[in-house]
Amino acid sequence: MPTALCKWCLPLVASLWLVGCSDQNWRTTDISEIMPRLDFTLVDENAETVQAEQYLGKPTVLYFGYTHCPDVCPSTLSRLSAATRRLDEALRDELQVLFVSVDPTRDTPEVMDRYTEAFGPQFIGLTGDTARLDALTNRYRVSYEYGDGFPDASYDVTHSSAVFAFDRQGQARLLIRDSDPLDNVVADLRRLAAQG
Amino acid sequence: MPIRDTLTRLPRRLAGSLLALLLSSGAAQAADLDVSEARLRLMPGDLPGAGYFQLHNTGDEAVTLVGADSEAYGKVMLHMTVSEDGMSSMHAVSELEVASGDTLEFAPRGYHLMLMKRAHPLAVGDEVEVTLEFAGDRRLPVTFDVVSPRSL
Numbered sequence: 001m002p003t004a005l006c007k008w009c010l011p012l013v014a015s016l017w018l019v020g021c022s023d024q025n026w027r028t029t030d031i032s033e034i035m036p037r038l039d040f041t042l043v044d045e046n047a048e049t050v051q052a053e054q055y056l057g058k059p060t061v062l063y064f065g066y067t068h069c070p071d072v073c074p075s076t077l078s079r080l081s082a083a084t085r086r087l088d089e090a091l092r093d094e095l096q097v098l099f100v101s102v103d104p105t106r107d108t109p110e111v112m113d114r115y116t117e118a119f120g121p122q123f124i125g126l127t128g129d130t131a132r133l134d135a136l137t138n139r140y141r142v143s144y145e146y147g148d149g150f151p152d153a154s155y156d157v158t159h160s161s162a163v164f165a166f167d168r169q170g171q172a173r174l175l176i177r178d179s180d181p182l183d184n185v186v187a188d189l190r191r192l193a194a195q196g
Numbered sequence: 197m198p199i200r201d202t203l204t205r206l207p208r209r210l211a212g213s214l215l216a217l218l219l220s221s222g223a224a225q226a227a228d229l230d231v232s233e234a235r236l237r238l239m240p241g242d243l244p245g246a247g248y249f250q251l252h253n254t255g256d257e258a259v260t261l262v263g264a265d266s267e268a269y270g271k272v273m274l275h276m277t278v279s280e281d282g283m284s285s286m287h288a289v290s291e292l293e294v295a296s297g298d299t300l301e302f303a304p305r306g307y308h309l310m311l312m313k314r315a316h317p318l319a320v321g322d323e324v325e326v327t328l329e330f331a332g333d334r335r336l337p338v339t340f341d342v343v344s345p346r347s348l
Contacts, residue, residue, distance in 0.1 A: 067239070067243050068243060068244060069286075070237075070239075070243075070244040070245065070246040070275070070286075070308060070310045070311075071246050071275065071277045071286065071304060071305065071308045071310075072277050072279075072284040072286075072304075072305055074237060074239065074246065074345045074348075075304035075305055075348075077345070078304075078345055078346060078347070078348055081345075081346050082346075111241065111243075114240040114241055115239070115240055115243070117240070118239065118240050118344070118345045118346070119345060119346060120346065142282075143283070147285075154312070156285065156286045158283055158284065158285035159283065159284060160282055160283055160284075161279060161282055161283065161284045162282055177282075178279070178305060
């Protein structure tokens with residue numbers, strides 16, 4: 001019987017382990033069942049047209065904003081930067097943060113390149129024309145709106161403050177809010193990055 | 197910053213606090229106003245920066261913050277971020293009253309100074325003087341520490 005026992009032993013342990021794993025709750029909001037996989041066509045910091053598929057293979061964080069935003073956008077990106085710095089080096093290098101500007105009039109690829117560099121090597125700036133931005137923002141049910149002065153003078157952009165996280169396959173996994181404690185964000189990003 | 201420069205620019209009533217001001221950057225003190233944790237987040241290029249600080253009114257009377265000014269920037273505005281239904285927007289603020297004993301907090305995702313049109317290049321680690329303007333023509337120069345967006 002020892003052989004028979006062992007034959008069952010491994011799958012049993014494995015299935016228990018898997019059950020244990022799926023029972024473990026994410027600390028930020030699980031959006032696996034609600035949001036679609038990552039999909040976009042945008043322009044990168046080198047003014048090249050890029051597709052979401054090119055960013056698969058790494059856990060990915062997605063955030064919408066604009067560079068003339070003095071308070072909220074840098075605060076959120078700074079918090080993400082702090083979160084990535086708390087990951088082990090190997091995991092940190094794996095993660096990528098896509099900062100999508102909804103203000104393409106002012107946020108040229110050059111501006112985006114300098115901006116994202118200020119936060120760290122994991123930060124990648126993307127933008128696009130209105131149709132492509134709308135396709136992406138509608139996909140994740142977020143919105144943006146230009147304030148007085150657009151497009152000639154100084155203007156503000158009202159925008160979603162949500163941060164989305166995707167696994168290596170591009171499946172939507174998490175919604176991270178400003179109100180989520182940094183420890184929870186770090187724990188979830190670590191778990192996401194550790195997944196195959 | 198050379199001491200002589202600082203002396204000529206500071207109002208007389210602040211001279212007594214000069215030592216404290218020189219010893220602790222990111223701060224300012226007057227008889228009844230105490231500013232601490234004054235930080236300016238420097239962004240690349242001509243992008244606007246944000247100023248954060250805590251203003252404690254230790255006096256017996258309320259004070260009203262009405263604006264800010266700096267030689268290092270063409271324009272400084274009092275702003276507030278409003279978050280509603282997952283959307284963030286920004287509004288200009290014309291005045292903010294600080295009651296006796298209260299602390300007014302300028303912090304990320306709330307009140308902030310929006311600093312626009314930088315007059316000359318700045319680097320992380322620099323100090324920038326920003327004058328807080330109060331009702332009654334009162335002015336309080338505050339030394340802000342210039343910090344990286346990665347740290348704030």
